[in-house]
Each structure stands twice: as structure tokens, then as C-alpha cells.
Amino acid sequence: MFNFNNETIVTLKILVKNKLSFIGLIITSSFILLSLIITIFGYSILPYNPIESNLSEALLPPSWNHPFGTDDLGRDVLSRIIAAAPLDLQIALIVVIPSTVIGTILGALSGYFGGKLDEFVMRITDIFLAFPGLILALAVAATLGPSITNTMIALMIVWWPYYTRLARGEALSIKENQYIEASRAAGLKEISIITRHVLPNLIVPIVVYATFDLGRIILAATVLSYIGLGAQPPTPEWGRMVSETQGHLFNRWWLPLAPAATILLVVLGFNLLGDGLRDAYDPKLRQIYLAKKEVEEGIQKIPMKEIKGEVLTISGLQLIFKTPGGIIKALDGVNLWLNRNEVLGIVGESGAGKSVLGLSVLGLVPRPPGKYLGGSIKFQDKEILSLSEKELTNIRGTKVSIIFQDPSTALNPVLTVGDQVAEAVKVRLKREGLKRPSKDIVKKEVIKILNEVKLPTPEMIMKMYPHELSGGMKQRIMLSIALATKPVLLIADEPTTALDVTTQAQILQLIIDMMRERGMSILYITHDFSIIAEIADRVVVMYAGQVVESGPVRSIFKKPLHPYTQGLLNSIPSLSKIKKEITPLIGFPPSPINPPSGCRFHPRCPYAMTKCSKIIPELHEIEKEHWVACHLYSKEGGFIE
Amino acid sequence: MRKLIVHAVDGVDLNIVEGETLGLVGESGCGKSTLGRTILMLIPPTKGSIIFDGKELTKMNKEELRKMRKYMQIVFQDPFSSLDPRMRIKNQLAEPLIACGEPVNDAKLAEVLEVVGLNREHLDRFPHEFSGGQRQRINIARAIITKPKLVVLDEPTSALDVSIQAQVLNLLKKLQQDFKLTYLFITHNINVVSYMSDRVAVMYLGKIVEISDIYEIISNPLHPYTKILISSVPVPDPDFKRIREGIKGEPPSPINPPSGCRFHPRCPYAMDICKNNEPQLISIGKTHSVSCFLYK
Secondary structure, eight states, X not given: OOOOHHHHHHHHHHHXXXXXXXXXXXXXXXXXXXXXXXXXXXGGGSSSOSSSOOGGGTTOOOOSSOTTOBOTTSXXXXXXXXXXXXXXXXXXXXXXXXXXXHHHHHHHHHHHHOHHHHHHHHHHHHHHHHSOHHHHHHHHHXXXXXXXXXXXXXXXHHHHHHHHHHHHHHHHHHTTSHHHHHHHHHXXXXXXXXXXXXXXXXXXXXXXXXXXXHHHHHHHHHHHHHHTSSSOTTSOOHHHHHHXXXXXXTTSTHHHHHXXXXXXXXXXXXXXXXXXXXXXXXXXXXXXXXXXXXXXXXXXXXXXXXXXXXXXXXXXXXXEEEETTEEEEEEEEEEEEEOTTOEEEEEOOTTSSHHHHHHHHTTOSOTTTEEEEEEEEEETTEEGGGOOHHHHHHHBTTTEEEEOSOHHHHSOTTSOHHHHHHHHHHHHHHHTTOSSOOHHHHHHHHHHHHHHTTOSOHHHHTTOOGGGSOHHHHHHHXXXXXXXXXXXXXXXXXXXXXXXXXXXXXXXXXHHHHHHHHTOEEEEEESOHHHHHHHOSEEEEEETTEEEEEEEHHHHHHSOOSHHHHHHHHTOOOGGGTTOOOOOOOSOOOOSSSOXXXXXXXXXXXXXXXXXXXXXXXXXXXETTEEEEOGGGOOTTOOOO | OOOOOOOOSOSOOOOOOTTOEEEEEOOTTSSHHHHHHHHTTSSOOSSOOOEETTEEGGGOOXXXXXXXXXXXXXXXXXXXXXXXXXXXXXXXXXXXXXXTTOOOOHHHHHHHHHHTTOOGGGGGSOGGGSOHHHHHHHHHHHHHTTOOSEEEEESTTTTSOHHHHHHHHHHHHHHHHHHTOEEEEEESOHHHHHHHOSEEEEEETTXXXXXXXXXHHHHSOOSHHHHHHHHHOOOSOTTOOOOOOOOXXXXXXXXXXXXXXXXXXXXXXXXXXXXXXXXXXXXXXXXXXXXXXTOO
């Protein structure tokens, strides 16, 4: 059911690698080891008897024989400290283990089944949690009488609700996962689902919490003993030792300090271990650790093609991201150009680099972790990569605008949409010389643009908040914000992917109309070839961070040159050719950390030659305006190595 | 607090013929996913009957229903949350067998993995070691391991890259032939449904508005919503000309559906009768049914 071998070793390795958690591991293991030794062998293993008085040796300062001196009854402090170790550990384990087990089961059942059971369990835990934990423990311990057993009972009563709450919360989110529904659909009984899926997935956060808890309980136990409610003399206990010797704080400071520092060290150890465990179980970190260590390839020199576009020219753009898992080659020599009044479609699958390309034009890629290794982005003769943040702000939202895939996250939920459009309008008005436009002028402009994007009743819509609007309406708002500044270039990153097909058709038409009316250029990024066919004038096909083919839309669809484009077009079903056989491309999209050498597509290419795995092909113009980067079409003997 | 009732699926009459692929299309909120789950009794229906292979599912108790699950399975959309991250593949594949009391052995598990294009060394691995397309293959393997009769496919390729989608679609077709499966293929992607389906049912706000075989629906859609839907679908062919029918207004809420014909507020052909009366599905021709007052 839950197999330990490989995964536990990985966890240990991660713990050891992290310095702090390693310290935590050492401290807690030493603590547990010492406790075990004392429990098995008793006090006889210690250099001095921790309970017997020896008044002739009372209050000796630290020395080789007594590293922490002796207390007022002549007992060796170090031996007493070590002797006290198993006590607090016992208390911690006896409290944590039942609390964890009871709390987890109760919480898991409560969260998973919900309903009346959940209500009942939650009200009871609410009552317990309403009391500050330690005070309740104190009250119970005081009522029952001072002893170690009563300390344990008091702490147990206080501790189980926390686990219940934690387990319930986790169970609530686990049961929403589709694998739970899949198991139900497979016909598993509910109880099997809980034991097979819910409990194993709960274990990790519970274990992490329990580790911290061991530290907390030890602290709570020492506090109770400090007050006099826990261990009774002559049994050595750290908290008790502090209270018995605190009178000596100023002249024999080692006496209270030694036990106090021990408490600090042990609790710290559990906290560090808990932190380490939490990080070690983080799936992202585990994945990075488990990912094969990739060899850092030298970045190949990518041939540049400097064709000037009227609006935008990108040449030889290389972008990497430094991540713990390796270097991601996001853009690996991109060449493209965009003219006035045209829609350039950028199409590619996930990992092709198209989104990051759009962000690069606006200088929105964070550096670090991103780093441009080479190439240039020229927008209207300005080199974007070397502009300052201030200069970039002057271009963003004024000359170049961007709309994103998900309007819900791109719009501010606490401002009305009217206010958000107004922000953009004010930027343009300022650029046109109107530094402080009146509210009326702004309102008029906002209504004007809302009408342009065909939103009904703009006066009413202005006052609404994003969550009150449908997906299509939100996207129109995004469009109006982007267009309010009358940009020269609009970057659209999958703006219709999250919309229904009927709404998508409307938004696409709107974008086309807007472009014609305003004479803008559009960089339209999508993975959907059908949308490209609808909207693009020219197309750029990207694969693994490179441009593999580019040309007018009809050429790309009617006569695709690159094997990737051909393969992709052959594998898309279409209602214009119902039931026509689709032939999938073999293999998988490449890893951005370790892409294939030479032409990135060669492992999947039915026509691959030896050359293809060694040399990256250059973009060549094969027909009018139709460029392709593929050795099948290369000129004789004209390669750059 | 007032309880809100969502009319997710409202008076649906549907039949699925053995061996066919019935496509179920509609936009978000139309209830197609809910319908798929209700058919398998993963969501118990409020009213109505579901007869699977001659047996009435709604009258069965928990035990009898669990036994039926061997014959009706489902593949979900999200390849990432549909596999337990802490469980090895072989244990997840074994679950349907465990549930219906069949013996589990490595040979059976390896065989089903090979059938979907993976191999036996994958049995001991964990989900995070696989790509989205591979996970979907594992999900498909889990769904067919009990040799079911009906498989509900709920957007099985929507979360996959284009080049992987084609691989999975062709795999599904091959499995249908090899194992004589019946599919209910739920999707919002009309292009995909046209490739996979024999017949298609179109849903709008909890109701089925039109059913026909795939060629009819594409070439001769009758319901105004179907017409708009078909004409809105972008097609990977820049020369494909068509007249786009516009749709008015915004998608409605299933909590407060319009009176009469659910589509009437957005219909370009709405008449008076549409506002107050609900149309029923009537047969036009051998395989074509439509629910609209334009047709008598």
C-alpha cells in the first residue's frame, strides 16, 4: 500500500543535505539515543548517581570531573541532565502517539464524510480549543495532583484536538482530488478509499506537525515541572532543575543555565527537524532532487537572421532560466519580424517558449532567474533588452499592450471594471498632454471604449466588479484596458483559451475588427492551429524554444515545409474533414533542460539525417516569404557551425 | 440560509447503442460532465431511471451497484489529480480488480499497460515520473482493466498537448475496436468529437437540444443553438468559408434558468411560444431528433 524503501532514502538524503535540518537530525537522534541508553541500563551507566545526595561535594564549580558543577545536594549536574532525558521523551511520546492516532482517524473521518459526524466532532474540538492549551493542562494537572502520570493525562486531553483539526483540513482537500472519484468509480468501498488513499496522503503533514509537537510537549512538560506540578524530587527533570537552582542565577550561573540550555537545544532540534521534514516532503523539491542531474551543455551559437520588421524585429534571441533542477533553455535563437497592420500568429505546444517570448517583448521576464544570453528585440528602433525599467514603463501599456489568458486573475477583484479601464485611459490622456483630466472626460472616454468592444450598457457595467461579469465580458474589459492607450502593438497570449467556443468566436471577431479600425499590429500567441487559421496573416511555428517555420498563413497550411508543422497539421481533427485519418507525431515534446542536440525535432522526425543531430538548422527562405529551418531544404555547403 | 438548487441535468432522455461512440457536446455549465457522472451513478439522480444492459441502476443498493461498476468505467480530464501521488502505478491499476473481487496478478497489470502503449517496468513507478500523456494512458488502462462494456470519457484529451492528443485519440479508437467498447465521449471540442463519434448529442443548460449522427449534425444542424455552435468552431483551414451565426447575450445561470425554452433569450428565431413552453425532443428523420418549436 505505502512502500517505504526508495522514498524514505530520498527523504533522508534531502534532510542531510540541508544544513539546518541535519543539525536537527543530530540533536534529536542523540537525545533519543541517550534516552534509550538510560532507560535500558539505568542510572548505573552514568558517572555519578543523579539521585543520591553527597553534601560534601555540594555547589562545586565546573571542572573536569563535573563539567557543569554540582548542585546544593552535591549531585553532578551533567549526570542529572542526562538522567532526565528519558522522562520528557516518554511524556512527549505518550502524549503524541495517542493524540496523533485518535486525532488523525477522527479528523479524517470527520472531514471525509462531513455532515452530522463532522458537525459533532468539530463542536467538541471547538470547546477544547477555546481554552489556551497550557492553562487547561495546568488546571487539569493541578486538579489531579502533581505527578508525572497526571502531567501526561493533562497534556493528552489538551493535545488531541489539534490533530483532529489538522487531519480534517487535509482530508477535506484530499477528497476533492479526482483520484478519489476514480477509486469510487472503480467500485471501491468508502472504507477502502480511506485506508488506501486518504490516510496515506494525510500522513506527511501529520508527521511534520508531530515532529514539531514533540518539541512543544517537551517544553510544556518542563513548564509544568518548573511550576512544581510534574516530576517530584528527587527525580531529575530539566524544568524542575531550573526552578530549584534559579536562586543561584547571579553567583553560580551554570547551575540554572545548564538545564535551561538543554531544554532550548532539544526543542530547537525538533523544530529544525520538523522544518527539514516539511521541506523534504514538498513534492516540487523532491522532484528536483529526483530529476536526473543534467549535464550543463554549452549553449550553442544560434545563427541570427536580421530581417527588419516595421514594428518589431527579434533576432537570435536566447533566454535561459537558472533553476535548482538545471538550466532551462526557454528561447534558443528566435528570429521573427512584425510589420504594421498585420497579425502574426505564434503557434507551438507547451514548452515551445511562445508565452515567454511575448513577455520578453515587454521586458516582463524577471531577471534573475531569467537571463538573456544573446540576441536583440527591436521595437520601433529601441532595443528592449537594454532599456531601463523607467523607459520600459513608458512603452508598456502605452505603445505596447498585452492581454492574457485568464481575465479573472488579470483584473483586480476589489476595483470596479470602470476604475480599471479609467486607469489606462488616464495614462493615454497624460501622454496627450492632459495631466489632470476631469472625471467627466475620463468617464466619457471609458464609455466610448466600452462601446467599441461591444459591451452592452456601458454605464451600468462600469460600476460592476469583475466577479459579477462572465468570462467573455471580462475578456472584453481586458481588451478595452489594452486598447485604451491606443497601442501600436498588441500582444495577445492565448486570450480565448479559457472561453467557450461561441464566446471565443465573438472575441476573435472583435480583435480582428479592432485591428482593422486602429491599424495596430498583433502578436497572437496560441497552441490552437484552428485559431491561427482564423486570425493570422503570417504564422511563426515554434518548437523547443526555436522558430522552425514561418510564412503567410495559407502557405503554412496548404504547403507546410517543416516535418513538425506537417506532422502537427496531420494530427489535428477538423469538422471540415470528418473522420479523416489523423496520424499522430511519435514521441514526446522535449525537456527544456536537456533538449536534443542539433535540430530539437530530430528524435521525432521521420526524415532525420545524421546531420540533424549535430547541427542546428538555419532559417532559409524557400519560397516567397516562406522560411523554414530544416536541413532537408538547406543550400549546398552553407552551414554555420 | 436558502438552499440553491442547480438544475444541472433536467429531463434528459438518452440512449446509447452498444458498440457506438456517442459524443456529448456543450459549453461550460451545460451539464455534460454531470450527466456523464450521473449515468454511472457517481452522482445519484434526483429523479428518473437509468437502465444499463437491461438493469435498472437507480433501484440497486450499494452492493449491487458496486458489482455493476465492473462493466461501466470512466476516464477523467485531469491527468494530474486523477492519480494518487503516493501510490505506485500497479496498485492504482489493481483497484478496479480488487473492487470487483477479481484476482490481481502482475501479468494482468503488465498486459493492460502494454495495451495502452506503456511497458511493464512502469508498474513500480510513481505518477510524478510520467508526463501528462502517459498518465492519461494509465487512466485509460485503469478504466479498461475489468473489460467493461461502457466507458465514459470526460474530456480525456483537453488537458494534453496537440501532438499527444492525437496519440491518445487513436489509442481510444483502437481499444474500442479491440475490446468492443461503447463510449460516451464528453467534450467541448467539436473538432475532436467529429473525429471520434458516430452520433452526437448537443446539450444546453441541462437539456439535450439535438441528437443526430455526426455527418447530419455538421452538415445540417437544425436547432438554432447547434447552428451557432457549429458555425463558431474555428477550423484549421484558412480557406474554410462559412457564414457565422451570431449569438446574443451572455451564458445563463443554471440556478435560475430562463422560462420556457432555455435558449429563447439568446435565440435569433425566438417566437412567443418559446417564452412560456418547453419544447420536447421530436424525431425528424431516422436518426435526427431536435427539441425546438421551429420544427413540428
